[in-house]
Amino acid sequence: MQTLRASKCGLSTAQLPSSILDVIDALTKAGYEAYIVGGGVRDLILGLNPKDFDAVTNATPAQVKEVFGRRCRIIGRRFELAHVYAGRELIEVATFRAPPKKAVTSASGMILRDNNWGTIEQDFARRDFSINAMYYQPRKGIVLDFCHAIDDIKNKTLRLLGDPTLRFEEDPVRMLRTLRFAAKLNFNIAPEILEIFTPEMTQLLRDISPHRLYDESQKLFTMGHLNRVLPMLIDFGIWRQLFADISPDISTFIERAAINTDQRIQIGKTINPAFFYAVLLWKPFLERCDFYLGKGIVPAEARAQAGLDVLKRQATRTIIPRFAETFIREVWEMQTRLLNPKPQQIQALSTHARFRAGFDFLLLREKSGDDTTQGMGLWWDAYQQMSTDEKERAISQYNRQRAKSRRKATTEDVVETKPVAAVTEIEPLVNEPEPRSRRERKSRAKSEKPVQNVASGGSEIGYDHPILKRKRVKRDLSQVIFGPTQ
Numbered sequence: 001m002q003t004l005r006a007s008k009c010g011l012s013t014a015q016l017p018s019s020i021l022d023v024i025d026a027l028t029k030a031g032y033e034a035y036i037v038g039g040g041v042r043d044l045i046l047g048l049n050p051k052d053f054d055a056v057t058n059a060t061p062a063q064v065k066e067v068f069g070r071r072c073r074i075i076g077r078r079f080e081l082a083h084v085y086a087g088r089e090l091i092e093v094a095t096f097r098a099p100p101k102k103a104v105t106s107a108s109g110m111i112l113r114d115n116n117w118g119t120i121e122q123d124f125a126r127r128d129f130s131i132n133a134m135y136y137q138p139r140k141g142i143v144l145d146f147c148h149a150i151d152d153i154k155n156k157t158l159r160l161l162g163d164p165t166l167r168f169e170e171d172p173v174r175m176l177r178t179l180r181f182a183a184k185l186n187f188n189i190a191p192e193i194l195e196i197f198t199p200e201m202t203q204l205l206r207d208i209s210p211h212r213l214y215d216e217s218q219k220l221f222t223m224g225h226l227n228r229v230l231p232m233l234i235d236f237g238i239w240r241q242l243f244a245d246i247s248p249d250i251s252t253f254i255e256r257a258a259i260n261t262d263q264r265i266q267i268g269k270t271i272n273p274a275f276f277y278a279v280l281l282w283k284p285f286l287e288r289c290d291f292y293l294g295k296g297i298v299p300a301e302a303r304a305q306a307g308l309d310v311l312k313r314q315a316t317r318t319i320i321p322r323f324a325e326t327f328i329r330e331v332w333e334m335q336t337r338l339l340n341p342k343p344q345q346i347q348a349l350s351t352h353a354r355f356r357a358g359f360d361f362l363l364l365r366e367k368s369g370d371d372t373t374q375g376m377g378l379w380w381d382a383y384q385q386m387s388t389d390e391k392e393r394a395i396s397q398y399n400r401q402r403a404k405s406r407r408k409a410t411t412e413d414v415v416e417t418k419p420v421a422a423v424t425e426i427e428p429l430v431n432e433p434e435p436r437s438r439r440e441r442k443s444r445a446k447s448e449k450p451v452q453n454v455a456s457g458g459s460e461i462g463y464d465h466p467i468l469k470r471k472r473v474k475r476d477l478s479q480v481i482f483g484p485t486q
């Protein structure tokens with residue numbers, strides 16, 4: 001172990017928010033050891049802006065609670081952690097961890113239970129990469145480096161602690177972390193990792209809960225280097241593990257969306273990570289729509305059904321939370337509305353909660369060479385810049401053109417042949433998801449008129465349609481094994 005001077009690593013307390021200093025100081029004052037560890041230290045040394053700071057201590061979670069009282073909450077059971085609220089921020093305080101006492105590993109060697117407190121040396125050996133295992137004591141101005149991690153930082157090398165095969169077997173998510181950090185930091189993956197990082201190895205990800213994989217996929221999407229990591233996901237065989245039906249091929253649309261996401265993050269704009277899922281799953285969605293249309297199902301219903309199917313298939317890999325699924329389906333549904341809006345609904349549509357995301361999606365499609373958008377991406381783009389008068393003129397011009405092309409059209413969409421209702425109200429983009437409990441479902445069923453389902457050729461998907469009865473996989477906390485953010 002070498003003790004480095006913090007200032008030599010480019011670290012100073014001035015770079016730290018008061019929240020983390022407050023936590024370190026309170027623990028030290030109470031007689032415990034406390035360090036900043038992980039990504040915060042790594043990123044500061046690299047001159048990057050850390051996402052957050054994690055603390056580690058020899059105090060047990062119960063002792064941390066004693067120090068911080070009501071500001072502290074202990075979370076997790078198999079992997080206990082203390083959450084300390086410092087001002088508006090939340091600091092995760094972990095206790096030094098030793099290897100699990102008994103062999104609580106799965107058949108493939110994955111650690112399943114993990115609440116065994118230990119020493120700093122043991123804690124170090126349990127961390128994933130050398131560069132994530134530097135312990136910074138800001139008040140003493142020192143960094144404890146157990147494995148010459150500082151050299152790996154200088155040489156831009158991502159090195160796993162211990163035997164890479166064992167470390168991947170213990171926690172296959174480390175494979176995703178490898179690609180994430182390599183892309184985010186622009187580091188080289190150490191040769192001993194490359195040697196064993198095979199498509200067979202990625203099969204181990206099948207044992208990871210789809211909930212945890214969803215969380216990891218979000219981290220990949222939002223780290224600011226999505227465009228760099230996508231080809232890596234394909235090259236290392238991770239793509240197939242994460243995305244059930246998306247062919248491993250980066251279309252112009254996907255690439256543009258990735259670049260766009262990265263740019264937004266760079267300039268500090270918010271992003272909705274579900275948006276990228278909407279992009280990834282767009283092609284499978286269209287294919288599934290065609291499938292239903294081919295069966296003679298009316299378009300609106302085909303879309304609803306296709307959306308549910310595609311998301312259900314994806315849930316076998318990453319379980320997208322219900323609110324994000326609704327977002328995705330709404331973005332897709334917006335595509336139809338924006339492509340062929342009823343003139344009297346244009347204004348209302350442009351103020352719809354999902355308009356922005358739907359429009360961004362449409363424009364991205366258009367700019368990626370998708371001519372099925374019929375130029376409507378640019379039309380909406382221009383529309384938003386117009387004054388009220390200009391908007392009115394644009395709408396009536398659109399109306400005239402629409403009427404013209406309708407007269408021309410020989411075959412018309414069933415939905416579109418309905419007389420245009422003189423209302424400006426917009427129907428919900430997607431139907432409410434089914435209630436979760438059986439009792440709620442029953443009471444909704446009673447209050448609803450009987451509806452026909454797809455199989456009987458009706459125009460609605462009934463509450464009892466099999467597609468709506470999908471079961472949610474319960475989150476399996478036994479597999480959450482390491483790392484404050486898990």
Ligand code: ATP
Nearest residue numbers: 038039040051126127128132133171482483484485
């Ligand atoms: P960032 O927060 O920038 O994504 P990070 O390195 O801080 O990166 P976290 O997931 O916040 O990543 O985890 C904090 C630290 O916990 C890591 O730096 C690492 O030391 C440890 N850690 C997290 N996950 C694992 C894991 N799966 N295996 C081993 N150690 C882990």
Ligand code: MG
Nearest residue numbers: 038039040052
């Ligand atoms: Mg972190």
